Amino acid sequence: MDVVVFGAGSLGSLVGGLLAREHQVTLVGRDPHVDAIATDGLRVDGEFEFLVRPDAVTSLPADVRADLAVVTVKADDTAAAASALADCDLRAALSLQNGMGNEATLAAHLDCPVLAGTCTYGALLAEAGRVTCTGVGEIALGPPEGGTAAEADEVGDAFERAGFETTVADDMPRRLWEKLAVNAGINATTALARVENGALLDGPAHAVATAAAREAARAAQAAGVDLPVADAAAAVEAVADATAANTSSMHQDVRAERRTEVDAINGYVADRAENAPVNRTLARLLRAWERSRGLR
Numbered sequence: 001m002d003v004v005v006f007g008a009g010s011l012g013s014l015v016g017g018l019l020a021r022e023h024q025v026t027l028v029g030r031d032p033h034v035d036a037i038a039t040d041g042l043r044v045d046g047e048f049e050f051l052v053r054p055d056a057v058t059s060l061p062a063d064v065r066a067d068l069a070v071v072t073v074k075a076d077d078t079a080a081a082a083s084a085l086a087d088c089d090l091r092a093a094l095s096l097q098n099g100m101g102n103e104a105t106l107a108a109h110l111d112c113p114v115l116a117g118t119c120t121y122g123a124l125l126a127e128a129g130r131v132t133c134t135g136v137g138e139i140a141l142g143p144p145e146g147g148t149a150a151e152a153d154e155v156g157d158a159f160e161r162a163g164f165e166t167t168v169a170d171d172m173p174r175r176l177w178e179k180l181a182v183n184a185g186i187n188a189t190t191a192l193a194r195v196e197n198g199a200l201l202d203g204p205a206h207a208v209a210t211a212a213a214r215e216a217a218r219a220a221q222a223a224g225v226d227l228p229v230a231d232a233a234a235a236v237e238a239v240a241d242a243t244a245a246n247t248s249s250m251h252q253d254v255r256a257e258r259r260t261e262v263d264a265i266n267g268y269v270a271d272r273a274e275n276a277p278v279n280r281t282l283a284r285l286l287r288a289w290e291r292s293r294g295l296r
């Protein structure tokens with residue numbers, strides 16, 4: 001497969017690096033990372049140890065043709081990524097981003113089927129030209145509205161051949177909402193409390209994280225998705241346990257003084273639930289912090 005990975009930061013570099021062992025990959029990212037890959041290749045370490053030499057560019061040339069575009073920018077950059085990809089001749093696109101609404105943004109710009117994905121691999125861009133896999137997880141992908149599609153089978157097959165733990169799923173709406181509930185519970189709570197994910201397993205932040213996830217499950221139910229409230233709270237606990245030593249992506253953003261994905265996570269829940277005081281409060285606090293840093 002010819003694959004464009006748009007957003008060669010932490011996750012995009014890991015996914016692109018793994019795909020490049022089997023497929024023709026072009027990474028779209030920023031210098032100095034792109035320059036280092038073009039010069040010395042991309043090193044993947046941590047749970048893996050290999051060097052690959054994918055193409056790497058800072059912007060896509062006009063009229064690119066590819067079988068697949070994998071989108072791995074932060075949620076706020078999805079619209080810009082979609083318009084950069086709009087002139088390409090693509091057979092399919094796949095979002096592996098956290099937060100809700102990315103597939104709809106891509107579909108509004110792209111003239112190809114857009115697939116939804118959830119990803120539980122952990123990735124950290126360690127330095128220019130080197131990405132660390134901090135945890136092997138799973139990629140689930142399928143049509144965002146659920147059901148099956150030939151493109152999902154083809155993309156799933158391509159990921160499997162590249163060595164990913166892959167599930168082609170016919171229940172992506174439920175999976176997307178469950179991942180949203182997990183991120184709603186863990187990300188903002190850990191970012192504001194400045195704690196690692198494992199600190200949510202007990203102690204004062206546990207109730208905040210599980211309450212945010214329960215609200216997300218109620219918003220899912222209001223959207224017609226069968227996500228039991230107890231399952232959402234249990235998912236937060238299971239992920240906090242499995243990733244206890246992790247600094248969540250939102251906590252990393254706050255540490256690095258970067259704008260967060262709060263609008264696509266807690267903000268999304270707060271806007272869709274009839275009553276979501278915990279998500280609304282978490283979103284307001286994060287937005288207040290972003291405002292104080294000139295990030296919004």
Ligand SMILES: NC(=O)C1=CN([C@@H]2O[C@H](COP(=O)(O)OP(=O)(O)OC[C@H]3O[C@@H](n4cnc5c(N)ncnc54)[C@H](OP(=O)(O)O)[C@@H]3O)[C@@H](O)[C@H]2O)C=CC1
Pocket residue numbers: 006007008009010011012028029030058072073074075077080081084096097098099119120121122123124125249261
């Ligand atoms: N990291 C992880 O382990 C996981 C991340 N995710 C999700 O994946 C998504 C990406 O996360 P992550 O990889 O950590 O984020 P990063 O910020 O590390 O990566 C995104 C990269 O895309 C670049 N980028 C954005 N717009 C453009 C553009 N127009 N042209 C070229 N490059 C661009 C960014 O550059 P710049 O910053 O300069 O704009 C950045 O380098 C998020 O939704 C996250 O929640 C999901 C599961 C695991």
Ligand SMILES: CC(C)(CO)C(=O)C(=O)O
Pocket residue numbers: 098182183186187197239243246247248249250
């Ligand atoms: C699963 C979790 C919470 C792992 O840290 C994550 O997706 C994130 O940090 O964005």
